[in-house]
Amino acid sequence: MKTLLNLLPEGKKEENQRNLHGRFLLWQLFLLFLLEIFFLTILIGIYLILDFQLKSIHSIEAKQTGTSLYEENMLRQFEQKFRGTNEAIDVVGKFDATHLYFSQVFRLLDREQPAGIVLRQLSTKDYTVTLAGTAAVREDLLLFDERLKASSCISRANVPLSNLFSQKNIDFQIDFDIKPECLRQNSL
Incomplete structure (x- = not known):
C-alpha cells in the first residue's frame, strides 16, 4: 500500500499550479505563434506565385496586343492596297467598256x-x-x-x-x- 504525503503547503501548491498553467499558456501561445507564422508563410508564398502569374499574363497580353496591333496595321495596309488596286481595275474596266477597237x-x-x-x-x-x-x-x-x-x-x-x-x-x-x-x- 502506498501512502501519499502532501508536505507542500497550500500556498506553494497554488503557486506551482499557477506556474504550470502559465507554462501551459505560454506553450499554447508559442504553438499559436508558430501556426500563424506557418500560415502566413503559405499565404505569402501563394501571393508571390499569383503575382508572378499575373505579371506573366500581363506580359503575354502586352505581346499579343503588340502583335495584334502590328497585324491590324498590316491588314489596314493590305486593305488600302486592295482598294487602290480595285479602283485602278475599275478605271481600266470603264476604259475597256468604252474602248473602240478600230x-x-x-x-x-x-x-x-x-x-x-x-x-x-x-x-x-x-x-x-x-x-x-x-x-x-x-x-x-x-x-x-x-x-x-x-x-x-x-x-x-x-x-x-x-x-x-x-x-x-x-x-x-x-x-x-x-x-x-x-x-x-x-x-x-
Whole structure:
C-alpha cells in the first residue's frame, strides 16, 4: 500500500499550479505563434506565385496586343492596297467598256473585200469610215458594195453613182457607218 504525503503547503501548491498553467499558456501561445507564422508563410508564398502569374499574363497580353496591333496595321495596309488596286481595275474596266477597237474595221474589210479591189486610203470620223481605192472591174465594186450593205456591222453604205460609169480600173470612194457595238467587241 502506498501512502501519499502532501508536505507542500497550500500556498506553494497554488503557486506551482499557477506556474504550470502559465507554462501551459505560454506553450499554447508559442504553438499559436508558430501556426500563424506557418500560415502566413503559405499565404505569402501563394501571393508571390499569383503575382508572378499575373505579371506573366500581363506580359503575354502586352505581346499579343503588340502583335495584334502590328497585324491590324498590316491588314489596314493590305486593305488600302486592295482598294487602290480595285479602283485602278475599275478605271481600266470603264476604259475597256468604252474602248473602240478600230481593228474590227480592218477585219471586216478583209472579210468582205473582193480580190479585184485595191484600197489606197481609209479614214474615219466618229463612226463613219471613208474608203478610197481602185476596182479592177465594175462587178467587183458592186460586189463589194453588196457585201458591205449585207454586213450586220454596217448601218449605211454609200457608193456614189459617178464611181459606176467606167467598166475597168475604177477609182472609187465609199462611205459607210459602222455600228458602235461592233467596235466595242474584240472580235467580229
